[in-house]
Amino acid sequence: MELLILILYVLSTVTLLISLQLLIKSSKTSPKLPPGPVPLPVIGSLLKLGDKPHKSLAKLAKIYGPIMCLKLGRRTTVVISSPALAKEVLQKQDLAFSTRSIPNAVHAHSHNRYSTAWLPVADQWRSLRKALNSNIFSGSRLEASQNLRRQKVQELIEYVGKCCQEGVSVDIGSAAFKTSLNLLSNTVFSIDMADPTQDSVKQFRHLIWQSAVEIGKPNLVDYFPILEKIDPQGIRRRLTNHFGQILELFIQLINQRLELRRLGKSGAENDVIDILLNISETNGEINKTHIEHLCLDIFGAGTDTTSSSVEWAMAELLRSPETLKKAKAELEQTIGKGKPIEESDIPQLSYLQAIVKETMRLHPPAPLLVPRTVETNVEVCGYTVPQGAQVLVNAWAIGHDPSVWENPTSFMPERFLDLDIDVRGRDFELIPFGGGRRICPGLSLAIRVIPLMLGSLLNSFDWKLEGGIKPEELDMDDKFGLTLQKTQPLRVVPFPM
Ligand code: HEM
Numbered sequence: 001m002e003l004l005i006l007i008l009y010v011l012s013t014v015t016l017l018i019s020l021q022l023l024i025k026s027s028k029t030s031p032k033l034p035p036g037p038v039p040l041p042v043i044g045s046l047l048k049l050g051d052k053p054h055k056s057l058a059k060l061a062k063i064y065g066p067i068m069c070l071k072l073g074r075r076t077t078v079v080i081s082s083p084a085l086a087k088e089v090l091q092k093q094d095l096a097f098s099t100r101s102i103p104n105a106v107h108a109h110s111h112n113r114y115s116t117a118w119l120p121v122a123d124q125w126r127s128l129r130k131a132l133n134s135n136i137f138s139g140s141r142l143e144a145s146q147n148l149r150r151q152k153v154q155e156l157i158e159y160v161g162k163c164c165q166e167g168v169s170v171d172i173g174s175a176a177f178k179t180s181l182n183l184l185s186n187t188v189f190s191i192d193m194a195d196p197t198q199d200s201v202k203q204f205r206h207l208i209w210q211s212a213v214e215i216g217k218p219n220l221v222d223y224f225p226i227l228e229k230i231d232p233q234g235i236r237r238r239l240t241n242h243f244g245q246i247l248e249l250f251i252q253l254i255n256q257r258l259e260l261r262r263l264g265k266s267g268a269e270n271d272v273i274d275i276l277l278n279i280s281e282t283n284g285e286i287n288k289t290h291i292e293h294l295c296l297d298i299f300g301a302g303t304d305t306t307s308s309s310v311e312w313a314m315a316e317l318l319r320s321p322e323t324l325k326k327a328k329a330e331l332e333q334t335i336g337k338g339k340p341i342e343e344s345d346i347p348q349l350s351y352l353q354a355i356v357k358e359t360m361r362l363h364p365p366a367p368l369l370v371p372r373t374v375e376t377n378v379e380v381c382g383y384t385v386p387q388g389a390q391v392l393v394n395a396w397a398i399g400h401d402p403s404v405w406e407n408p409t410s411f412m413p414e415r416f417l418d419l420d421i422d423v424r425g426r427d428f429e430l431i432p433f434g435g436g437r438r439i440c441p442g443l444s445l446a447i448r449v450i451p452l453m454l455g456s457l458l459n460s461f462d463w464k465l466e467g468g469i470k471p472e473e474l475d476m477d478d479k480f481g482l483t484l485q486k487t488q489p490l491r492v493v494p495f496p497m
Helices: 002-029 053-064 083-092 104-114 123-137 139-144 146-166 172-189 198-216 235-262 272-282 288-302 304-319 321-334 343-348 350-362 395-399 443-460
Strands: 067-072 075-080 378-380 383-385 390-393 462-465 491-495
Touching (some): 053 067, 053 075, 075 083, 104 235, 104 288, 123 139, 123 272, 139 146, 139 443, 146 172, 146 343, 146 491, 172 272, 172 288, 172 304, 172 443, 198 235, 198 304, 235 272, 235 288, 304 350, 304 462, 321 350, 343 443, 350 443
Antiparallel strands (some): 067 075, 462 491
16 A cells, blocks of 8 residues: 555656646747737637627736737637837837738639738739839829829719719719729729729729628638638638629730730820730739739729728718818818819928828728738747737727727817828728738729829818718717728718819
């Protein structure tokens, strides 16, 4: 008996020592993950995301801090929610965080293999970004395409003028979408894609918006890769359908252009599609499939983001009559009542610019930016972001943080009048376009078009909410996708000034 007790005693001591040794070893070697909620078995913290992940994650960040780690199914996700940490990830350690985390849905039509938005930072991505930057977004290209924007904004004002005469309301998001679409389609293909039969525009907008919803929606396949083949929520299947319809349209337009080139009848346009086709003939990195997917990127990322910013800005102004009055007063003093606005006027319109910034602070079109990942363990402020983790930067949470912004939920453009804060990716308190090498390439276009459209709408008409809705009753709820939309489209009635 005594021998048995002795053996048990020795065994348990040895076991205890080995366990202690293992514990010490593992605490030395295993990474120190950022804090976060204790995960449930199997599903982790998936249920905490809800249908508005930007808001749920902002709430969780109040508990766990500006860098937190969540286990979502099998996937580790690190969420960044402060300007200092956003700077760390998007600027100081930009290269380590510059690979995209690719949602399974984006494999539809192999978009991940051709798209500027999803390719890793390597030669193909560089060639595509260069093609975009030099042929659409460079200062000289944008100067040269001013006339086009002037003309398309004038068409928007004429359309609203017609609604004004007929006494009917305007769906601001939809009208601004049509303008953004025609702006881009003229830049790329030299045609108006939004034709007067409004239905085709509605259909295209629906496809773009539904694609953003499907990409942004939490997808079980991303958290349990074993489900890939089953696609239980049907997200990849639906995105394949949406992408298919959009790509089909671009393929037709590109083929028509190739046929014209073959017959020697093209060249006069010298638009983006011609330039891209020229590049593809000399640069092995870009082929016809890349061009089709580049069109999907340009129209997918550039239409709804721009038009929903105009819609949110108008909604905030109609909720705040004093601010609307001040905006109109500035336009009247600087431009003259009812006169058309030029892009060169925008630097003088500081209140209008402040309105655009304040709108993007409260309603960043991409609330979680576009997800990133890390290819090796990366140290951030004493924590380890483990290899393969998805990294989300919550621009919405930063814009609503009371330790960064006074009265963060109030729409107060005045706050920007004395603040040297810009949206160009240098000030991490306000990062609607992201930052670092993957910053939105469309930024330079968007910051011309949004104030131009908004200022023109304000300086040409007086506005009232449809159906006698009082300003304080306006529904400001948002719908989450890769981009953030107004749940209830804004309908307003224009009046002559
Ligand atoms: C209000 C307007 C817009 C907003 C708020 C916006 C926002 C963003 C954001 C947050 C990203 C991700 C940046 C990051 O990861 O740090 C992005 C990427 C991108 N945007 Fe925009 N965008 C806008 C307009 C446009 C326009 C007009 C275009 C093109 C016509 C465009 C094309 C792209 C592309 C191609 C990418 C992927 C870049 C890459 O991954 O290398 N965007 N945008």
